[in-house]
Amino acid sequence: MNVDYREIGLKVGLEIHQQLATREKLFCSCRPELFKCEPEITFLRRLRPTQSELGQVDPAAYFEFQKGVRILYEADTETSCLVEMDEEPPHDLNNEALETALMVALMMGAKPVDEIYVMRKIVIDGSNTTGFQRTCVVALNGSITVDGKEIPIEHVSLEEDAARKIGEEGLTVIYRIDRLGIPLIEVATGPVINSPGEAEKVALAIGKILRATKRVRRGIGTIRQDLNISIRDGALVEIKGVQELELISKVVEYEVQRQLNLLKMRDELRRRGLREEDIREDFIDVTPVFRGTKCRVLRNAINRGEIILAVKLPKFAGLLGSELIPGLRFGGELADRAKFWGRVGGIIHTDEIKSYGVTDEEVAELRRMVNAAEEDAIVLVAGGAENARDALRAVVERAREALRGVPEETRAANPDGTTRYMRPRPGAARMYPETDIPPVKVTKEFIERVRAQLPRPLEERVRELIKSYNINEKLARQLLDTEYDDLFEVIVKETGVTPTVVATVLTETLKALKRDGFNVNALTDEQIIETFRLVGQEKTTKEAIPEILKWLTTHEGADPMDAVKELGLMMMPEEELHKIVEEYVSRNNALITEKGLGAFGALMGAIMRELRGRVKPDVVSRILKEKISEKIASK
Numbered sequence: 001m002n003v004d005y006r007e008i009g010l011k012v013g014l015e016i017h018q019q020l021a022t023r024e025k026l027f028c029s030c031r032p033e034l035f036k037c038e039p040e041i042t043f044l045r046r047l048r049p050t051q052s053e054l055g056q057v058d059p060a061a062y063f064e065f066q067k068g069v070r071i072l073y074e075a076d077t078e079t080s081c082l083v084e085m086d087e088e089p090p091h092d093l094n095n096e097a098l099e100t101a102l103m104v105a106l107m108m109g110a111k112p113v114d115e116i117y118v119m120r121k122i123v124i125d126g127s128n129t130t131g132f133q134r135t136c137v138v139a140l141n142g143s144i145t146v147d148g149k150e151i152p153i154e155h156v157s158l159e160e161d162a163a164r165k166i167g168e169e170g171l172t173v174i175y176r177i178d179r180l181g182i183p184l185i186e187v188a189t190g191p192v193i194n195s196p197g198e199a200e201k202v203a204l205a206i207g208k209i210l211r212a213t214k215r216v217r218r219g220i221g222t223i224r225q226d227l228n229i230s231i232r233d234g235a236l237v238e239i240k241g242v243q244e245l246e247l248i249s250k251v252v253e254y255e256v257q258r259q260l261n262l263l264k265m266r267d268e269l270r271r272r273g274l275r276e277e278d279i280r281e282d283f284i285d286v287t288p289v290f291r292g293t294k295c296r297v298l299r300n301a302i303n304r305g306e307i308i309l310a311v312k313l314p315k316f317a318g319l320l321g322s323e324l325i326p327g328l329r330f331g332g333e334l335a336d337r338a339k340f341w342g343r344v345g346g347i348i349h350t351d352e353i354k355s356y357g358v359t360d361e362e363v364a365e366l367r368r369m370v371n372a373a374e375e376d377a378i379v380l381v382a383g384g385a386e387n388a389r390d391a392l393r394a395v396v397e398r399a400r401e402a403l404r405g406v407p408e409e410t411r412a413a414n415p416d417g418t419t420r421y422m423r424p425r426p427g428a429a430r431m432y433p434e435t436d437i438p439p440v441k442v443t444k445e446f447i448e449r450v451r452a453q454l455p456r457p458l459e460e461r462v463r464e465l466i467k468s469y470n471i472n473e474k475l476a477r478q479l480l481d482t483e484y485d486d487l488f489e490v491i492v493k494e495t496g497v498t499p500t501v502v503a504t505v506l507t508e509t510l511k512a513l514k515r516d517g518f519n520v521n522a523l524t525d526e527q528i529i530e531t532f533r534l535v536g537q538e539k540t541t542k543e544a545i546p547e548i549l550k551w552l553t554t555h556e557g558a559d560p561m562d563a564v565k566e567l568g569l570m571m572m573p574e575e576e577l578h579k580i581v582e583e584y585v586s587r588n589n590a591l592i593t594e595k596g597l598g599a600f601g602a603l604m605g606a607i608m609r610e611l612r613g614r615v616k617p618d619v620v621s622r623i624l625k626e627k628i629s630e631k632i633a634s635k
């Protein structure tokens, strides 16, 4: 789809959440890590609707509370304590996290607040044992420049990360609380971004500043982006949980496409003369139509004792099957709502009912029972009576919204850049003060101490690397760009390998391996350091490094020495090398007689082809020259 993003009035704001690499969690001393083994502790809680100060109840939370949704929390004792279990008040705000947040704030020119107040932000899905997430604003009103445009940074905040959802069984939702309380920094931009590409560039620029502190976590799941996207005439839609920066432009493109298509659908429905009051909550039990059906989904439901409930969507024929974005049809939006509010498996609608193995006779009977004409669509759900009714109510609500255009809602990002319905957009007044934590004064001295620790400007670092290590500017910039500059300095210091060799491997070699499909992210710093150490100790050669690294990417946690042995890349002892060179020289007696020292090139090439990775080229060259000269002299 070719879209003029300015013409349609696209506005995007970003909220970037990044886990900080602190020693402890934000409000207790637990290790900020995830556990991989079986949980040591489990406990069950009922979901409770949390009331804000104004007495407003979040409708989605209240709804789930009414349905009796329960949460099963899993924990272990190293990554969580009584604080995460909400059995003990939070401890003081983690100072290390506060320092990092201030650092980021200063790098973005934001103004630190005088005093930090921890607030409670209502969360409704059980992802916090308390029913709220603790958050505090650290600084306000900064800005960054991206491609010459000033992007306002509205605030820099600290937050506790939420528990992670493991699964769902009936009315029980399972969460692990290891992630709960890991410090997150939140950076929010103003809604001034006007194109998908710009959104991605801004996110990359923010990510770069965060990482420049060297105090953030790395790897998948440690950074999450939320996007607020709107177009003129559309609606503000919040998309949560984009995990990869590279996905952002796609998410924006798709959301624009979705909103434009919903607007087209609205116009079409109006053209067809539909009014909101025509869409009615008349639900009809059509189970009898499908008693003998060959449709597996419906037959299984009936066998489970569920009912099939139907609702007519007047004048919607053909629209439920129309695609909004790849893989998402309007029917899918109805299904998302039905699943969320009715806890049913999904819906079946007349635009696609044939593909479920429903016969023409059954469709005709269905249309007769719900009094639907050809221009009308029918939506079916299977479930318990109450769930089915809840599901269809949500379907009717969504159908009515279609006449108004784009509904405001919170959506979740899928790994392919598409999105799915998550919940209605929470209203205002979701915050109230955390009374268990005293306000923290941000003194001038504290700010100056942090300012003194700010990472140096990029250009300064480039000059410093060139000067200290005698590497060229291109390599210096690449090192800083890949953020391997720290590792580079460690390796040079610890292994004695030439800086240019180290820099080239960390930039160009790793990039080439990645391009060839090797998972270089699987390499640990320790493995990389050890590989260079083997080169420094002359156990192997620098030419062998790419092969060793390739091998390590497919042998998780293995020792580089194992790679060297496995691949036969041990450095050859010099006596052995002498013998081999001598053999080459005597085998090529004729050539040497003819060309003298001119035979060197051909012989050198042949020997290196045989011994590459096991010998140093300069040593081979030296020995070969000696032997050829001896040979010539002996004639």
Ligand SMILES: [Zn+2]
Residues within 6 Å of the ligand: 025, 028, 029, 030, 079, 080, 081, 082, 083, 084, 181
């Ligand atoms: Zn704890």
